[in-house]
Amino acid sequence: MRMSGNPLLRVTDLIIRYGSFTAVNKVSFQLGPGDVYCLLGPNGAGKTSTIKAIVGLVKPVEGSISICEKNPLTDIDAKNCIGYVAEDPILIESLTTREHIEFAATVRGVGKESEEWVNYLIKAFDFTFNLDKPVYTLSRGNKQKASLILALMHKPKILILDEPFTGLDFQSSSILKNIIEDWKKSQNGVLMSTHILEIAEKICTRVGVIISGRLIFEDSTENVKARLLGEDKFAKLLNELTSNTILGNK
Numbered sequence: 001m002r003m004s005g006n007p008l009l010r011v012t013d014l015i016i017r018y019g020s021f022t023a024v025n026k027v028s029f030q031l032g033p034g035d036v037y038c039l040l041g042p043n044g045a046g047k048t049s050t051i052k053a054i055v056g057l058v059k060p061v062e063g064s065i066s067i068c069e070k071n072p073l074t075d076i077d078a079k080n081c082i083g084y085v086a087e088d089p090i091l092i093e094s095l096t097t098r099e100h101i102e103f104a105a106t107v108r109g110v111g112k113e114s115e116e117w118v119n120y121l122i123k124a125f126d127f128t129f130n131l132d133k134p135v136y137t138l139s140r141g142n143k144q145k146a147s148l149i150l151a152l153m154h155k156p157k158i159l160i161l162d163e164p165f166t167g168l169d170f171q172s173s174s175i176l177k178n179i180i181e182d183w184k185k186s187q188n189g190v191l192m193s194t195h196i197l198e199i200a201e202k203i204c205t206r207v208g209v210i211i212s213g214r215l216i217f218e219d220s221t222e223n224v225k226a227r228l229l230g231e232d233k234f235a236k237l238l239n240e241l242t243s244n245t246i247l248g249n250k
């Protein structure tokens with residue numbers, strides 16, 4: 001695969017099982033500097049499981065993961081290289097977002113120098129009036145915004161976003177798209193799962209199609225589009241990949 005510089009993230013032969021069920025089967029891919037890698041696939045394909053293994057929320061039975069050239073199992077610094085937004089925001093319901101930000105700043109060693117950036121994020125996501133409300137009073141979309149601010153505040157080299165546009169209003173979606181573009185330009189990396197083909201086509205530099213736990217197709221978005229000449233055919237390819245894959249028997 002074409003890549004400039006060492007990969008920021010390397011996933012090799014990842015296998016995840018829940019009991020006897022294999023949810024992710026020998027998945028391998030890399031995220032290079034400047035990449036926005038989109039994992040595409042139907043419900044239950046294994047996208048979230050793959051992401052959870054990368055951020056350490058699920059223990060794979062086999063395979064290896066390298067984050068910023070560090071082993072996350074043995075090197076605590078690997079975690080600081082990541083900003084993660086889960087499909088369902090992971091927040092402490094009784095705390096306010098301001099308290100989450102203060103706690104995260106202490107844990108990650110984020111100091112005064114980041115104040116301007118954090119204030120920018122709060123303003124950009126139109127979050128000022130929600131900052132001091134307990135999380136349990138926030139709407140789904142505002143919890144998503146809180147998660148995004150927390151994931152971005154330490155300017156991680158790798159952003160990992162699981163269905164990040166779900167529940168976001170138009171303005172916040174547009175801000176997030178700009179931030180993803182900035183991450184790409186700064187030679188950082190973004191790994192993202194999405195069901196929205198338009199986003200994959202417009203934002204991602206690479207797409208990986210995962211079905212029944214297997215990564216069955218991977219290419220640059222540029223190549224896919226050049227080959228398929230148009231959005232309808234991009235969607236058609238994914239439909240075909242989905243229907244041609246024999247489900248079960250993994």
Ligand SMILES: Nc1ncnc2c1ncn2[C@@H]1O[C@H](COP(=O)(O)OP(=O)(O)OP(=O)(O)O)[C@@H](O)[C@H]1O
Nearest residue numbers: 018021023041042043044045046047048049050087
């Ligand atoms: N904790 C769990 N215990 C048992 N099975 C699980 C668990 N988590 C996920 N699975 C199963 O693993 C498979 C992959 O799930 P996963 O959430 O990774 O898929 P996904 O591609 O992210 O789906 P979606 O697009 O619906 O979010 C599914 O069959 C799911 O039911």
